[in-house]
Amino acid sequence: MTDAAALPGQPRGGPIGGPATARALCVLAPNPSPMTLDGTNTWIVAEPDAAVAVVIDPGPLDDAHLRNVVATAERLGKRVALTLLTHGHPDHAEGAARFAELTGSPVRALDPALRLGEEGLGAGDVITTGGLELRVVPTPGHTADSLSFHLPADAAVLTGDTVLGRGTTVVAHPDGRLGDYLDSLRALRSLTVDDGVSHVLPGHGPVLADAQGAIDHYLAHRAQRLAQVEAAVRAGHRTAPEVVAHVYADVDRTLWPAAELSVRAQLDYLAQRGAA
Numbered sequence: 096m097t098d099a100a101a102l103p104g105q106p107r108g109g110p111i112g113g114p115a116t117a118r119a120l121c122v123l124a125p126n127p128s129p130m131t132l133d134g135t136n137t138w139i140v141a142e143p144d145a146a147v148a149v150v151i152d153p154g155p156l157d158d159a160h161l162r163n164v165v166a167t168a169e170r171l172g173k174r175v176a177l178t179l180l181t182h183g184h185p186d187h188a189e190g191a192a193r194f195a196e197l198t199g200s201p202v203r204a205l206d207p208a209l210r211l212g213e214e215g216l217g218a219g220d221v222i223t224t225g226g227l228e229l230r231v232v233p234t235p236g237h238t239a240d241s242l243s244f245h246l247p248a249d250a251a252v253l254t255g256d257t258v259l260g261r262g263t264t265v266v267a268h269p270d271g272r273l274g275d276y277l278d279s280l281r282a283l284r285s286l287t288v289d290d291g292v293s294h295v296l297p298g299h300g301p302v303l304a305d306a307q308g309a310i311d312h313y314l315a316h317r318a319q320r321l322a323q324v325e326a327a328v329r330a331g332h333r334t335a336p337e338v339v340a341h342v343y344a345d346v347d348r349t350l351w352p353a354a355e356l357s358v359r360a361q362l363d364y365l366a367q368r369g370a371a
């Protein structure tokens with residue numbers, strides 16, 4: 096879920112779909128839109144020699160896509176043993192139940208309502224399917240239930256909608272909160288500093304080979320938008336739609352409803368900061 100087209104000065108990523116790192120391969124779902132960019136990236140992640148794979152975000156309820164993910168894993172000699180969700184938005188999670196039927200794999204997510212099987216998913220969890228190591232990194236802000244997955248062996252992090260391959264993400268207020276989102280970006284940034292993470296494998300758009308640059312760009316963009324929203328409020332724009340028309344004048348109008356969610360998150364953040 097994006098709120099802007101490619102931004103000037105933003106790092107450009109590589110092609111979408113296919114192998115991205117030694118352990119991660121993207122199957123692009125056929126659901127492109129202004130909100131989903133090229134479509135949802137469904138990720139197959141596995142140790143090269145393992146017979147089992149983890150799938151992150153099966154994507155929309157599109158049987159051909161879900162079967163294609165299973166077939167792609169099979170071509171790699173792997174059975175899907177576990178399904179993980181970065182968050183509950185339908186373009187990532189709607190196909191999960193059908194995918195679980197096709198693969199017999201449990202579905203783990205932060206939100207209990209999205210789980211199938213015994214196990215939950217949250218801070219500190221480490222996935223070890225087939226010798227693969229995936230560390231769960233809570234990254235609320237886009238939504239309250241957003242998770243990222245650190246893949247240390249490939250110096251990569253799978254970010255769902257928290258960091259996208261192009262544009263910037265929506266802080267989907269009121270579920271998503273800007274203070275949380277900024278903290279999550281800083282947590283991801285510290286992975287690039289402390290753990291040497293170099294690649295972002297996003298939920299939409301191309302892989303980013305300069306994770307730290309991309310996250311710094313996001314933080315700068317958020318600070319810039321927040322300053323614009325603050326200025327709009329000072330200039331007398333009071334309601335979220337007024338602020339959107341003022342601040343997002345350069346953004347395609349089809350994205351204004353999403354921008355309004357981000358503006359509500361920013362107004363809420365400013366009000367809380369003012370009250371603190």
Ligand SMILES: [Zn+2]
Nearest residue numbers: 096182184256
């Ligand atoms: Zn989303």
